[in-house]
Amino acid sequence: WHNNLLRLTGSMVQRGMSDKDILAIAPQITLAGYTVSETETEMRRMIDGARQKGFETITDTEVEIDLEDPLSGLNILSVDELTSKTFPPIKWLVEPLLPQPSLTMIAGPPKVGKSWLCLLLALHLAKHQHQIVYVANEDNERRLQSRLLSVDLFPPEGIFFLAGLSNEVQIPKGQASHAFIRALKAKYPNLTCIVIDTFASIRAETPKGSKKDEYTLLHDEISALRRITYETGVSIILVHHTRKASDSDQNPVERLLGSQAIGATVDTIMVLKQATGSLDVELHAKGKDIEQQDLLLEWQGPGFHWPKEINEAKLGEFQEACLDVIRKHPRCTRMRLGEELDRDKSQVSRAVSRLMELGLVEQKEMGQLIAK
Secondary structure, three states: OHHHHHHHHHHHHHOOOOHHHHHOOHHHHOOOOOOHHHHHHHHHHHHHHHHHOOHHHOOOOOOOOOOOOOOOOOOOOOHHHHHOOOOOOOEEEEOOOEEEOOEEEEEEOOOOOHHHHHHHHHHHHHHOOOEEEEEEOOOOHHHHHHHHHHHOOOOOOOEEEEEHHHOOOOOOOOHHHHHHHHHHHHHOOOEEEEEEEOHHHHOOOOOOOOOOOHHHHHHHHHHHHHHHHHHHOOEEEEEEEEOOOOOOOOOHHHHEOOHHHHHOOOOEEEEEEEOOOOOOEEEEEEEOOOOOEEEEEOEOOOOEOOOEEOOHHHOOHHHHHHHHHHHHOOOEOHHHHHHHHOOOHHHHHHHHHHHHHOOOEEEOOOOOEEEO
């Protein structure tokens, strides 16, 4: 049923039919035990996928889809064909943390600073000429104003706030939230990022009598949101919660509520954890297009400083200066460091040893230093 519907939907998109006309067949093709609404949800995903892949732009080179052939319409590549393809470089909202577009999940325990991090990211993006909508479902306008002005008395233009507790109408949930996101993009054509704090505020209620388990429901919801990011070009940041850590957790991602479905679907995951004996917060980030990163958010009361690589945050002032010189002058020597920073050999030697100990610098056979 799924494969047949996928080919049929692709064919109708290719013929230039509207979403409304395609969805009109949903009542006739709904299987026993499922609702028309569930069928429409499945079809919308297929429509979005077909449009994203450019089915509707095919004209003179239009390819007919053979409904009897399960491989019809699928682009299967040989090794040579795949390796010879050229793709544009990844675009970044924040390099190397947030690709553009992407679906990102920021998660952590209560009061760890998730909203402060989102505000930090929003301000950073606005200062770099991006447009952002910040949906703060658990805040009112007074609290948002206080938080914003406490970290920036003269905030940049480009951030638009929606405080859930100051609106009589609830933020749309489930399928309706997709139209809400598209409407925001239509209202703000230059929109590049939407922060939704929290993900629970737009999650659909479990349909009565649904045969789908929690993993499938969560996976389907997140997959639909991810498709919207690529359809609209807008990155979406979802704020989510983690459960209490247990001895069996191998990494921070396992503490996410619904971690398996989330980890398999979102582009980027950021998990926050309170640093031991400190107001600072550790940030563990990993994703499909980013390398794993362990960062530190230093609390400046209120708000965070911009994240640092966690080992870099352990450096003293002179060690930081040494690392900066090594980055600017790859393969420099200890002698060059001493000359650049006007320090004696023993001071440079101790600083370089510390940098190597933390894995930030490596030394080649001839004594040349390279920042990792």
